[in-house]
Amino acid sequence: MKRIIYREWRIEPGRYWGLLAILSSVVAIGGLAALYTFQQGHWITGMTNSVVWATPHVFAVFLIIAASGALNLATIGTVFGKGAYKPLGRLSGLLAVALLMGGLLVLVLDLGRPDRLIVAMTHYNFRSIFAWNIFLYTGFLILVIAYLWTMAERKGNRYMKPVGVFAMFWRLALTTGTGSIFGFLVARDAYETAILAPMFVIMSFAYGLAIFLLVLMFTFREEGRPIGGTIMRRLSSLLGLFVAAILYFTLVYHLTKVYGAQHYGLVSWILRDGGAYTAFFWFGWVLVGGLMPLGILFHPTLAGDRRWIAAACGLVVTGGLSAMVVIIIGSQAYPMPMFPGHTILESGFFDGVGGAAASYRPAVSEILLGVGGVAVALLITAVGVRVLQFLPESLADEIVDPHVQTARA
Amino acid sequence: MAKADFQVPELQPYAEIPPLQPGTMSHSKPFVAKQEFQAPLGYPGELVDGWERKAIDKMGELLGKYRSLRVYLDSCVKCGSCTDKCHYYLGTKDPNNMPVGRQDLMRKVYRRHFTLAGRLFPKLVGASDFTREVLDEWYSYFHQCSQCRRCSVFCPYGIDTAEISMAAREIMDSIGVGQKYCNEIIGKVYKIGNNLGLPGPALKDTLEGLEEDVFDDTGVSVRYPIDEEGAEILLVTPSADFFAEPHVDGLIGYGKVFHEAGVSWTLSSHASEAANFGLFIGSYDNMRRIAQRIREAAIQLKVKRIVFGECGHAWRVAYSFLNTLAGPWDFLDPRYPVPQHICEFTHDLIRQGRLRFDKSRNDDMVLTFHDSCNVARASRMGERAGGQFEIPRAIIRATCNHFFDMEEETIRDRTFCCGGGGGLLTDDLMELRVKGAMPRIQALNNVIKEKGVTHMAAICAICKSQFTKVLPYYGMEMDQIVSLHQLVSNAIILTGQETGDEEDDEEAEGVSTEAA
């Protein structure tokens, strides 16, 4: 078998350092925002006792599930033996680690007491999904690093498949776990449903792949490495498939809510009366994150154009963030169903007087923190591909597809 | 396959780090220089009385003269990063060929005589007196280092074993234990002007022959002048370029490039050698004496620029040391760096679109490129760091259609030595040369298998000679190694030359944009 050659990303130092400088400053700004929040307390954010998780969590959860999805390509390559995806394995692993780190960092910096991180690492409540997630996340990091090692080090090659299979299950557990963070919240109408977990899995596939494609196309273009049409087509139709699946699950989700749990109130609120959240749902989640990319990816001509594919990826990411806004913030804004059959006239604690949703307006600091997390992920990726061999030298058709003749014809 | 009375390593699809086999190469020693070869360099002809004391004194002197030696002997923490980086270790499995193992041969003596810990607790820190056995080890293993500096790339302190083996050779020379191959050659340079001992008239003859050949080939009369006073450029090139294959094809190429550039140039019979073996024996004095010949030739021929031909360590001495050893060069044209590499010269022309190529003339070859170690790790081309990697590749891409790099770990600054550098290119070290070439040839073999590579281009006379000799041991052909300027020579379209077909022009256009 021909071996795939990987090379460090070798764009011109000037441009590389420029890129790092930009990313680092975004990271630094995010860090300052976090420091400011830590020092002042959360009153400077838009979060309240009613909406307790907000913009930072939108970014964090998005990054975390995207991390799990990014690993998908490595699994397809090793576990399912699809040779064409093999060269993508390393980048896929790197992105998984990077996105997860970015997401976790945001999560940690948004804690009320980030200075007690060590407490979080030494005290565990094993009944808590969240605590399990801490293990799932660290385990994931270690596993992916091991997985990368098996891919890169020849001595490890033979463990690649078992580690890959293990990583795949772990990854599914991780997304399921992340989904379950919400899924087990019996308190709230929006969450308490089993379908949230598989929906998160399928979302992770789409978001991870979209980010992967963007990074792949950017790094390859900057350095002039070739990506063949075959692999591009495969990846973009895979993305289309995932996006379609998200739409399907969205539908099922609302149907179970209506028929299964009889939560008409919640469903009609999100679909019709939720104001900004309704807009995020229809415009962001369904249109921008679903229908538009589908239109592009299955379009007879646009689907062949890389710029359009990149645009579709961007749309999927935007749609993903919108979906998170609806799922995370929207569901908290919607009042808790404490007194069925009653209307709340007054309350000393914003219990949804007259059925009103809790208000939330993101503060700049929250957005900066979230974007900082994204920048951390990209920074790790940029450094990773530069110092280690993550990127295949070429994804040209004849390299990727073993049936095409070698260069010397 | 060439016959060998030792085991030729088997090539593997992947690089392996072999387990240690102590002593496998302790028998390997180059011939010792006799009186006649020692004397011209100012060294005693045989082991002197009281050599131990004298060697230690010499070591002390060198410690005071070379910061590198002092710092390197102190700083090593035995981290092990360098242990699997030397091609001689990889090819021979002898632990004394691990860079740090090699250094330790000197370090143990250094510790014994120059450090407090070694004086007080020699056992504890592994210190040892300079005994006859130690001297033998030195002679053996310091002549198993091609001074390629690969180890220094990976050492956290940049410890360069080459500096240490140079110092060791200098110390040994000073007590009368010299190596025949190097010292004989240096003697020839002093007497005749070049390593091969080719006298001026012979050179003239050869060059006239070349002019005829090129004319027959191309129908254009390209000149190969020597000792022409007033020429603009002095070309200093390794003497192998004058006759041996594939070197001479490179020289033909230089001539064609100069011709197309329209500059006047000349060789010199006084400085008819680019290589400077003074480097190998670590002798500043000898290196300087050899380098001075170039200054003398430049003054005598009243040239304005100096250009060096393809040779690795020659380029190191030229690029890194010439200014120090034979400068200042204030009498030359200040618009050009002194000296220039022929690749820089050619590349500049390509960039300016002043050369036209028909790449298809090299279509019978699929190429890879061997970064010669002294070029890669001890010098530079062009204005920017790393130009020494990019410029030759740019030239290949401009002149050939099929080019593939070898594995990343074995090229650029991580390149493997050909196995013949550092004054070891002698038949009495054949076993070492064959085994030491293994890592490079293994990587070559892999691109041959996977990318269909047929030829490897190099820009060093030692590499070319070494590969010509060693490739057959590995079942390859000696002509699979080519000069870089041979590719230029093949592809270049000389002004006024009959062109084959109309496509050429278009091709040439394409090239210049690509190279720009």
Next chain:
Amino acid sequence: VMPVAQVGAGSFVVPGSEAAHLGQCVEPTEQMRRNHMVFIRHQRDDTVHGGIRGTKHSLAGCVACHVAYDDRHRPIPIMADGQFCHACHAYTAVTLDCFQCHAAVPIDDPAALARYAAHGDHPVGVDGYREGEER
């Protein structure tokens, strides 16, 4: 800057505090110097999880005994510059976040309240505390 030579055991006890009149801490001073954090942390877990309010190693107890008073018998926060906890902790660069949550003066400690009442100039209780505040 600490006058180096004077720093012996017991020398951080602030004049005017209850401790200043006593010969011994809740454990031998040598022990307290080395291990007070262990004691109070242990007490902390006992109190919070087990509801044990024994005062021997209680933080409220430390504050009550070690807090100093100004000339009007008002307690000076124990983490204020130069006060008992602060003096050492600044010297050894150990930051304490305890008093972000815990009262640094014995406000509603009954013993302290009784003592203030005896002096007749005490703020008296929680209600008084509250009045100046707005919700």
Next chain:
Amino acid sequence: MNDRDDATDTGRRRFLGAATGVAAAVLAPGVFLYTSATATPRSEAVTSATRWGMLIDTAKCADGCSACVDACDRENGLTFQPQPEGADDTRWANQQAVWIRKVRLQDDLTGRITNVPMLCQHCEHPPCVDVCPTGASFKRADGVVLVDRHTCIGCRYCMMACPYKARSFIHAKVEHQLTRAPRGKGCVESCTFCVHRLDHGDISTACADACAAEGHQAIVFGDLRDPDSDLNKALRAQPNRQIREDLKLNTGVRYAGI
């Protein structure tokens, strides 16, 4: 460092200023009880032999009364958290800690109005405890659900999980504290069933006492395991239920009249 000391100083001055003229008699009742001869601080760990609980009779809860809320605020020093400068008023109102609140309900069918004081329900199977990653949310053996604020990292997952919205996150610096109720920025807190009283042998809560003092007697506090407790008597006397019974959390706080 200086900022903090200044703040403490002004705090003390205010504290002293407000003091004049107030007699020892208005000391909060709990404070006296600590030192009363019968009550001794607990010296052994609580056990599951008791389970603290509460019955709230919404029928007795009066319109316009807020005595329980005020008493809780005072007992636990909830008022010592000044609004930070520049904070938006409405948002700040929703960022402040509330341990007990009054909710006024109207039945959609009958139009009947009910006043429901809501506080932590001290669930037997508390979701807040299940989700807490560090175990900072915990249930004491005697059924009191607490946050160990030494290990709380402020992740707010418990707030997401609590079906009664009983918890508050401390969004800003707390200026003053009471010795009996330490609290500070960055942690989550909720009603403690006035645990400092319980541990000092005073079986009462500030809210129940206040309600009684107002003459409404809407809140009965006591031991659910003790068949003879006032609480159990009251429970037997009246139909009562748990809020969101469907979740099967077996709350310690029961309601009559809804």
Next chain:
Amino acid sequence: MSFLSGFYASLFYLAVVVLILGLINKTIQYARAPAPLKIPTTPAPTTRAGVVLRMAREVVFFESLFKGNKWIWIFGWIFHFGLFLVTLRHLRYFLDPVPALIAFIQPFGIYGGMAMVLGLVGLWARRVLVDRVRFITSASDHLMLLLLVMIGVSGLSMTYVVHTDIVALKNFFIGLYSFQVNPLPSDPLLLIHLFLVALLMIIFPYSKLLHAPGMFFSPSRNQVDNPREKRHVAPWADRLEQREL
């Protein structure tokens, strides 16, 4: 002054003198030995600023080691970074008042201590397990690791198991500045810790620990790659030239 305090006071005076004089001596030796030729390992920076950056990357990230061997790099870097944090934390014993930055960083030093020991164990493991490294290892290399591990373990034991009186300890060291010997707490762990530290300080200038200053003097790393632009001649080589003229 008790015997113990007196002994440790003299030990530390001795250790400091040996450390400082030894290092000055070595530094002078390195600085005075000329580098007659330009031998930077290329590709090398072509400007001074570039060299500073290269050095910084070497010192902070161990760049070359990273290229050379990932395992050694991981353990080596963990060890040194841990050591660095520990050093910062230790400054609180020697500075009064303690700068705010040190006070802030100080708690991380504990994790630094654990990292340091972990890294050392990894490094030691490779000395035993990897045949190539075993070959180049001498007794002193093992002893050096042992010394550092013991310092780390005794320190961590003080942090976690048997606390010592930090205030008295700090007093002791601050007192030494003005030649005043204050009582040193006589906890065995502390005495072991301090004794080993003094030993480390004494052997520092005579051992491979010289790699720390050595790194800055290594010509293959600290030279600017500009031999064609700027003539570089060592004094002794210059004398050679003078003689000829």
